[in-house]
Amino acid sequence: MAMDDVEFFIDKAKRFFETALYNYKREEYDIALFNIEQACQLLVKANS
Numbered sequence: 391m392a393m394d395d396v397e398f399f400i401d402k403a404k405r406f407f408e409t410a411l412y413n414y415k416r417e418e419y420d421i422a423l424f425n426i427e428q429a430c431q432l433l434v435k436a437n438s
Contacts, residue, residue, distance in 0.1 A: 399436035
């Protein structure tokens with residue numbers, strides 16, 4: 391995988407994580423968990 395792809399996936403994962411924190415603070419737990427799941431999947435993809 392190209393380094394640009396890895397950086398892209400990591401950046402997207404960080405953004406999903408930040409959104410998860412925002413939703414968690416708003417007590418939108420189901421959406422926060424969805425965002426965490428997406429972040430994890432992107433990090434796994436970046437490390438593949």
